[in-house]
Amino acid sequence: MSRGRPAVIETVEPPRKYTRVFEDEFTVETWTYDLNKFHGPINVDIKYKAGAEKAIKQQIKQAKQEKKTARQMKKINEANNKRTGKK
Secondary structure (H helix, E strand, O other): OOOOOOOOOOOOOOOOEEEEEEEOOOEEEEEEEEOOOOOOEEEEEEEEOOOHHHHHHHHHHHHHHHHHHHHHHHHHHHHHHHHHOOO
8 A cells, every 4th residue: 555646647537428317206217428429418218107197197186186275275265354354
């Protein structure tokens, strides 16, 4: 084991071509990069997991229902505040 500064400093070039895989509960995304051609991804492949479409639709439906309920509650609260004289 040597001490101090190394005799030769090695510089390792980062890869110019590489792939990254991102996975969440509904999809698996594969991003392919080639920095010689373009600075961003040159190809993105998205694959949905089994049952993902149904789950996504259910989430959208639930979000719409929550917004509708919030609007209704706001109207009810405003009406109650007018009747009682509160602001």
